[in-house]
Amino acid sequence: MMKNLDIAVLLDFYGDMLTDKQREVIDFYYNEDLSLSEIGEFEGITRQGVRDSIKRGESVLLEMEERLGLAKRFHTVQNALQKIVRCAQDISYYNDEFGYSPKIAEKVNEIIRLAKELDE
Amino acid sequence: MMKNLDIAVLLDFYGDMLTDKQREVIDFYYNEDLSLSEIGEFEGITRQGVRDSIKRGESVLLEMEERLGLAKRFHTVQNALQKIVRCAQDISYYNDEFGYSPKIAEKVNEIIRLAKELDE
Numbered sequence: 358m359m360k361n362l363d364i365a366v367l368l369d370f371y372g373d374m375l376t377d378k379q380r381e382v383i384d385f386y387y388n389e390d391l392s393l394s395e396i397g398e399f400e401g402i403t404r405q406g407v408r409d410s411i412k413r414g415e416s417v418l419l420e421m422e423e424r425l426g427l428a429k430r431f432h433t434v435q436n437a438l439q440k441i442v443r444c445a446q447d448i449s450y451y452n453d454e455f456g457y458s459p460k461i462a463e464k465v466n467e468i469i470r471l472a473k474e475l476d477e
Numbered sequence: 478m479m480k481n482l483d484i485a486v487l488l489d490f491y492g493d494m495l496t497d498k499q500r501e502v503i504d505f506y507y508n509e510d511l512s513l514s515e516i517g518e519f520e521g522i523t524r525q526g527v528r529d530s531i532k533r534g535e536s537v538l539l540e541m542e543e544r545l546g547l548a549k550r551f552h553t554v555q556n557a558l559q560k561i562v563r564c565a566q567d568i569s570y571y572n573d574e575f576g577y578s579p580k581i582a583e584k585v586n587e588i589i590r591l592a593k594e595l596d597e
Contacts, residue, residue, distance in 0.1 A: 373544040424493040444584045451580045458575040464564045471557045
């Protein structure tokens with residue numbers, strides 16, 4: 358079983374499709390980086406039980422993404438937002454170079470604020 | 478049964494959680510604006526059968542949104558993107574007013590292009 362950052366992303370999107378137990382063990386495993394044994398001790402189940410629960414939860418998450426593709430869709434948005442921030446920073450640089458319009462600076466800052474708020 | 482634009486949005490997000498038939502009748506009803514009778518004729522089922530299928534499909538869509546809230550999340554993104562476009566248009570205006578830097582104009586256009594691509 359490989360640890361995979363993508364599972365943490367899918368958990369964020371589709372976590373509410375899991376049972377409480379599945380969501381909890383996957384969160385411990387992928388977000389809190391606990392070992393199977395540590396999780397088993399905490400949950401009062403065997404190491405193998407933890408592994409099974411993670412596997413079942415992962416299947417649900419992966420199937421949801423295969424059906425709906427919403428994590429991929431959001432990923433595209435995040436990429437574009439980062440490009441928007443870089444463009445705005447370029448404008449800020451050119452604005453300084455060009456003589457500095459405070460009105461342009463204000464709008465540049467607003468774009469960066471809006472884009473960063475979304476990219477969280 | 479009220480026609481509700483939100484259902485069309487939820488269909489876009491969660492349509493793949495429906496049966497083919499449910500997806501089809503909801504698409505006809507909300508996106509193509511066909512009447513229940515027209516859909517029934519097309520599908521070879523009764524008007525009441527269409528209504529039931531739409532109702533069941535809507536329940537699935539609404540429950541998915543209640544669980545995952547992804548349509549709401551995307552709506553927030555779309556709102557912010559529209560604000561970003563307006564800021565970029567303001568910068569374009571101020572840039573003209575301030576003497577016109579072609580470098581700023583280029584980056585403004587790139588921001589508008591990126592934001593509009595996402596807002597589709």
